[in-house]
Amino acid sequence: MQIVWFRKDLRIHDNPALTLACQNGPVTAVYFVTPLQWQQHDVAPIQIDFIEKSINQLAYSLATLGIELIVETVDLFDDIPDALATLCKKLNASQVFANSEVEVDEINRDIKVQQQGIDLQIFQADCILNPGQVLTQQGTMFKVFTPFKINWLKQVQALDLSPYCKPAAQNAASEIIIPTAFTIDRPKKDSAYWLASEDAAQTHLVDFLDQFVEYYHLKRDFPAKQATSMLSPYLALGLISTKQCLHALLLRFPDALDNAKNGVSTWVNELVWREFYRHIMVLNPNLGKGDNYNKLGNQIQWQNDPKLFKAWCEGKTGYPLVDAAMQQLIQTGWMHNRLRMVCASFLTKHLLIDWRWGERFFKQHLIDGDLASNNGGWQWAASTGCDAQPYFRIFNPIIQSQKFDPNGQFISIYNQALAHLSDKQIHFPVNPIVEHKVARLTALQLFSVLKKG
Template identity: 35%
Template sequence: MLLQEKRLLNAQATYDDSLCWFRRDLRLDDHAALYHALEQSRRVHCIFLFDSEILDPLARSDKRVAFLWQCVRALSEKLQESGGALQILHGRAPVEIPRFAHGIGAQAVFCNRDYDPAAIERDAAVALELKEKGIAFHDFKDQVIFERNEILAKTGRPYTVFTAYKNAWLAKLEKSPPPIYLTGKHLSSLAPCAPSPVPSLESLGFESSQPDFPAGMSGAEALFSDFLERMENYHALRDFPAAEGTSRLSPHLRFGTLSTRRMAFAAHHRKGPGAQAFLSELVWRDFYQMILYHHPQLAAGRAYKPEFEHLAFENDPAKFNAWREGKTGYPLVDAAMRQLDLTGYMHNRLRMVTASFLVKDLHVDWRWGERHFADKLLDFDFASNNGGWQWVASTGSDSQPWFRIFNPVTQSRRFDPKGAFIRRHLPELSACPDKWIHAPWLMPEEARSKIDYPEPIVDHAIARRKTLEIYKLNDEISASP
């Protein structure tokens, strides 16, 4: 536990009124900021801000906003059942949060930390405004297990290699696990005021839509209890997109409708190979948050490895559009891109395959793909998205070597052997025999003419050679004095 957190827990001073500002932590149980606010205050007022600086640049039909809206509504209902209320604000955080806090006479604002450089800047601006009004600002670790400088190499510097980080992370989890915050015992300190109505999506400027994904705390609980039954097979099934192999909990981790600690402890206590593999994925999540915290330049579009900053990508807009629309002629890539467009979700194996295809087959800058995923993914999280893209593009920390290039057909044969996932998302290939489902251009002419599916946009073997040239040339240039 950090010193600031310990000091607060032990402090005698109690606030009469405080605010708990919910952000990417839309739940009541095991919630660090809420727990501390309840412990330290006579009355805790709960708020959620529809942040115009985040929402204004988004497309008007963004699936995430619909998902977020459902989560906020569920939080509001849960708070009412628990004797409290959610007040909902809309606008810029450095203006609205201090104004509201001052308006209700709060002496402190409690929230959970966010490691995105823009969020760090926003919180610093809010804290400053609050300070000018004589209101305290307390933030806590909540969305990750270990943060910032909690896991450092022996040199005192942040880790750059995942396996070493993971070993240190697991050792620390064993030795000093983070606490579970039992908020339930203190809910009587929730301020019993009238809740704000949740503004409609239309009034926030967005198209009304129903997310195609179980939302809110109850959606998270349902997915989590289903996954607990399957966790022991996670290691064996996690790479097969047609199987029920992974948890699909990423949007809930993103919006904090489920506690990361609960998930990590559930895996840690089970020990088997499935649980260990799952815990390892949660470590990747912390790893990328730690990398972003120590390298805020990533948020400005920088490559983690500066020597790969200026790769000579082709950036052909026609190829990029074919990729976005799922019309590259490579069935696994296209099925994955259609899944993303339709549902806002994409399986991890397919994120690797599609990202690799964009960068190393179509020679489009990874930042273009990163931006597209950022616009589409329900679970979009800057740190994990940037980490994933830079891993694939070989520009990131502990990323795959540049000469490793996924073959989209081999990946398809290996991870979707019967083409079940492909057929689910590409109805035009539903009648295609298993033999050709991974590479329909190999079908005899007569059968092929009956299928309305594009020819491959590039020849993988040629594209691969070109990628090797691009990266090799870059290596030579950066090695030259």
């Protein structure tokens, strides 16, 4: 008997741990709910709801393969080695199969499991190329995205990207035992907008590839348009893999890896950003503990005014686009990428609040909360990250609004009181908590400590 331990890979397709374990003989699956750990990691109630629905769906999918999913609750990652050892003993299991994760606490948890004497086999399925596999000629991690991407594309062009097949059913003749639904006893927020299943993730992908990807480069920055894949909640919990995404893209667009200036290549570019941040996270594990990537960032004198932070969190800065974006986050658990950049820039550079405060607030509300992408995005905006926004580049929230929400269509969805304003008027602040021009000059001074970098 082998155990397959599911983590952020809640799928039966393209799941090497599952497929390879099944090739070795009978399998039982396990998922550990870790409420206290999730609290420490600021997992959002909407993501917990999505996890609950996803594991119930996974339990059903596994049942169709004749595999039981045991869902166990322990408080912390630290409790898992003992729980897993007990389970191995009970099931007389010789090996545990799992797919890799990139976060420092998760990596340390796996080391502790192995130190417990459990034969834990880890497979790479989170990235298309493993962290540490895309390096400079000197064998170091790239510090700039573009050469990383060029190297990544070159390596991926030579790969067979066929996803792992789902395993054959273990006992084809027997009836499917429908598993009892599992409930996670934590505060949750309804995630029903995103159907929690692998099929739903595939539908998002197919719809996006059929209708939107070719125009992605033209429309992806406009939050009122439906133009991006909305796959991030599925990728964050592994209901779909990036390899499945890229494989499906290449079947339709065989030139997708050509690094052209079109929608298809622009979308590939975003998948590579995801990988870039994951590679950085694994090679710099302390980023997951709040370290600045650029150590000069330690010298930034954050002002951290709690009143300004509260106004930002509540979408009450007075800047219509920032406030509408924060409402999108609070109400739906998701925020458009352009707006994540605008809000993160506003918090760090207009309000002079530490990026870690914003990173945490995002994580507490996002359905797609993901340490590597969130940290990468925040440190990019705060200019402390790897290949980040230059420190002197400060988004003007009014110009961002005029450019990317020209008719105020997005703003009007989240602030109906402004909907009557003309396309010209709607972008301007009403009782702003800071004046853009003043804030910009202060930020330039405060962030100038990054100049030496």
